[in-house]
Amino acid sequence: MNFSRLIKNCSIPSRWLLANNIRYQSSSAAQNLIQVDINEETGVSVVSLNRKPVNSLSLELFKDFCGVMDDLEREKVRGMVLKSSCDNVFSSGLDITELYPNPSEERFEAFWLWFQESWLKLYASSFPTVAFVNGHAPAGGCVFAISCEYRLMLPYYKIGLNEAPVGIVATEWVMNSLRAVLPGKNAERLLTSGRLLDTQEAFDIGLIDQIVNNEEEAMARSEEFFATFDNVPKLARALTKQVYRKNDLNQLIKNRSSDAKQFLNHILRPETQKIIGSYFKSLKDRKKD
Numbered sequence: 179m180n181f182s183r184l185i186k187n188c189s190i191p192s193r194w195l196l197a198n199n200i201r202y203q204s205s206s207a208a209q210n211l212i213q214v215d216i217n218e219e220t221g222v223s224v225v226s227l228n229r230k231p232v233n234s235l236s237l238e239l240f241k242d243f244c245g246v247m248d249d250l251e252r253e254k255v256r257g258m259v260l261k262s263s264c265d266n267v268f269s270s271g272l273d274i275t276e277l278y279p280n281p282s283e284e285r286f287e288a289f290w291l292w293f294q295e296s297w298l299k300l301y302a303s304s305f306p307t308v309a310f311v312n313g314h315a316p317a318g319g320c321v322f323a324i325s326c327e328y329r330l331m332l333p334y335y336k337i338g339l340n341e342a343p344v345g346i347v348a349t350e351w352v353m354n355s356l357r358a359v360l361p362g363k364n365a366e367r368l369l370t371s372g373r374l375l376d377t378q379e380a381f382d383i384g385l386i387d388q389i390v391n392n393e394e395e396a397m398a399r400s401e402e403f404f405a406t407f408d409n410v411p412k413l414a415r416a417l418t419k420q421v422y423r424k425n426d427l428n429q430l431i432k433n434r435s436s437d438a439k440q441f442l443n444h445i446l447r448p449e450t451q452k453i454i455g456s457y458f459k460s461l462k463d464r465k466k467d
């Protein structure tokens with residue numbers, strides 16, 4: 179399997195995105211998996227994940243997300259608010275059908291590398307980012323949220339990294355993004371227990387920054403967050419963020435190929451397939467109860 183070839187075609191631009199040189203072609207323009215709404219007056223862009231019914235994260239969604247991030251870098255937007263256009267779900271995490279049953283190596287490697295790429299682009303974006311968690315955000319959904327700089331969440335939803343209870347170990351770059359948000363011991367507890375926290379619990383431990391009651395409030399709080407940078411030169415802000423996040427970024431950039439190989443091997447193990455299969459079945463059965 180030629181991971182290096184794939185990584186060349188799908189790699190984080192040098193200088194962590196200040197120069198945008200990734201080649202992107204929308205894989206799914208007809209499906210409109212990501213909606214973008216730029217407010218010309220404020221310069222703020224609202225990016226909505228739009229893969230019904232629960233925004234499970236597929237290869238096509240990751241590719242489109244990367245394309246949108248490139249566009250926003252080019253447009254030099256003032257800030258981005260990431261939200262969902264699905265009812266009650268911010269994102270249900272990785273699309274389990276990308277992992278089960280026995281994905282082809284070719285599809286899985288592309289899927290994983292575009293997942294990495296999406297994280298790199300979001301984590302290193304030059305503009306400020308807010309996650310408006312307007313629904314449940316388990317696993318990969320939580321990864322999107324913690325990769326933003328600021329988190330707002332509606333009441334009564336759940337957020338967390340629930341890999342451990344289903345026998346999966348979150349990858350190191352995901353752990354690093356969590357550690358960047360939460361003090362060490364809370365991050366470790368959240369990962370090892372795999373508990374999904376409700377909005378209030380997430381606020382109490384600092385996983386989210388504010389609880390908001392509706393979208394209007396979320397946009398107003400986001401605007402306040404972006405305004406804190408109005409008097410800071412954009413380049414200085416961007417470089418400060420990217421240098422601050424450099425170790426986390428480099429950990430993945432240096433290990434993309436081995437990270438992908440490791441997860442492919444893990445996913446294809448019969449025991450892992452069995453665990454994912456019964457987990458997926460339990461999700462489907464829950465509906466019948």
Ligand SMILES: CCCCCCCCCCCC/C=C/CC(=O)SCCNC(=O)CCNC(=O)[C@H](O)C(C)(C)COP(=O)(O)OP(=O)(O)OC[C@H]1O[C@@H](n2cnc3c(N)ncnc32)[C@H](O)[C@@H]1OP(=O)(O)O
Nearest residue numbers: 234270271272273274275314316317318346348349352461
């Ligand atoms: C599970 C093993 C993962 C192995 C990964 C290895 C890599 C590990 C390290 C990397 C770290 C970061 C990556 C994390 C891994 C993941 O993200 S795996 C996905 C984990 N996601 C979840 O555990 C959430 C599962 N979903 C739910 O709990 C609920 O759907 C919901 C609370 C989000 C929403 O509930 P509700 O509104 O009641 O909708 P449902 O009726 O449950 O769902 C509607 C429909 O969608 C299907 N579905 C839900 N989630 C997924 C998904 N992630 N992938 C694919 N499909 C999903 C669900 O089965 C329903 O389908 P049907 O209508 O029944 O056909």
